[in-house]
């Protein structure tokens with residue numbers, strides 16, 4: 001009979017679904033991962049098939065769970081973390097989605113956002129949500145589904161439909177259609193949730209034309225969300241932790257004190273700085289968001305969101321066929337003396353913070369007959385570091401000047417990238433032992449609710465750095481590179 005308690009943590013990311021099992025000492029004992037297709041049905045549109053997402057989550061969870069049980073462990077609870085903002089609307093009777101999931105990167109509602117900006121509503125939206133007017137967030141994506149799928153708006157008004165970010169969609173299906181809930185971090189990315197009152201906001205629902213009947217119940221990040229349906233894992237398992245992936249990464253990096261900062265390099269890049277128990281509104285186009293909510297008390301963060309980071313590496317592999325694997329980018333970039341004046345602006349889905357230009361598209365500058373695939377690769381990696389530098393400039397203008405940066409996500413396996421990042425930011429960059437901080441954060445939230453994991457101090461005591469990258473570039477070289485980048489951005493925009 002297995003009796004060692006452990007937590008199954010599910011990370012439903014933009015490019016893959018991952019499940020990891022953590023024991024009571026927060027060590028990884030099992031894991032499984034599955035990539036799934038990205039759908040690009042029109043220029044600027046990005047979708048996922050919700051049924052494929054659900055299947056991939058169930059499949060990786062079953063694999064990780066079986067491996068843990070074979071080792072004599074018993075799953076005590078489940079944590080869920082997810083790509084944020086991505087929007088699903090489904091039928092409450094059948095559970096079937098009305099339309100594909102509209103992914104956070106999707107730009108189809110740029111015009112609606114522009115119209116709201118023309119009506120001078122951005123300041124009011126920011127004052128309630130901490131967010132800006134951009135197609136990134138869920139509200140205009142929901143309205144698009146209601147206005148473009150036959151009969152959807154009437155069904156929504158009659159209470160027949162449910163909206164959810166991916167966490168909510170998964171909770172619904174894992175509990176056999178019994179629970180329609182989300183957590184405060186995911187709610188805070190919709191543009192419908194008032195981060196001051198902690199409630200769905202009637203003015204926002206009206207402004208974005210979204211019926212209240214669609215919305216899930218908003219809960220703390222550590223809470224009993226519901227139990228899984230017996231048919232899925234052979235018995236009911238409680239879901240006890242939920243957070244958006246960037247917030248979960250911030251928890252996994254132990255960013256609990258005001259000023260603590262992390263940057264995650266997955267499909268996109270997201271920098272988050274803890275601002276304590278008060279929301280701080282940026283004057284330089286950064287976002288304010290809920291970092292986590294425990295025992296009814298929210299903590300807040302300032303966030304810089306870059307839409308394309310690892311996605312550009314994926315494009316080199318899948319779009320251009322320049323590389324066979326993401327890992328190859330490291331030796332290709334390191335093999336060059338410099339960038340030879342080649343700059344890439346990876347605005348495949350517009351530019352996020354601090355530019356917020358959904359209309360801009362990607363560009364490459366400085367090509368010559370001597371430009372090789374390695375130059376393209378290097379320009380791609382460099383661009384992610386420059387975009388991070390732009391966020392740090394906005395943060396500095398808001399008075400935030402960190403002394404070092406904790407990093408995580410798929411791209412930080414790349415040592416060359418991290419050294420270049422440290423050089424461009426002129427800051428030490430630290431990579432943790434557990435690079436999957438997102439799943440770790442969700443596991444912590446779930447295990448905390450069950451009493452398996454202790455308080456923040458106990459968790460922080462377990463955090464280990466795997467190595468620091470110290471800045472070592474000459475200042476004149478750094479400023480030349482940044483000048484080249486700024487020129488490229490000017491030309492692209």
Ligand SMILES: Nc1ncnc2c1ncn2[C@@H]1O[C@H](COP(=O)(O)OP(=O)(O)O)[C@@H](O)[C@H]1O
Pocket residue numbers: 013014015016265266267268309310311312313314326327328329330409410411412413414
């Ligand atoms: N060694 C590497 N160098 C650069 N990029 C990498 C490397 N390994 C993985 N990546 C990139 O990291 C991303 C995957 O990271 P992950 O954190 O799993 O993303 P997500 O959660 O968004 O699906 C992919 O876009 C991939 O191209």
Ligand SMILES: O=P(O)(O)OC[C@H](O)CO
Pocket residue numbers: 012013014015082083084085104244245246266267268269
């Ligand atoms: O899937 P990731 O890790 O790139 O994260 C996506 C973000 O949550 C989008 O806001």
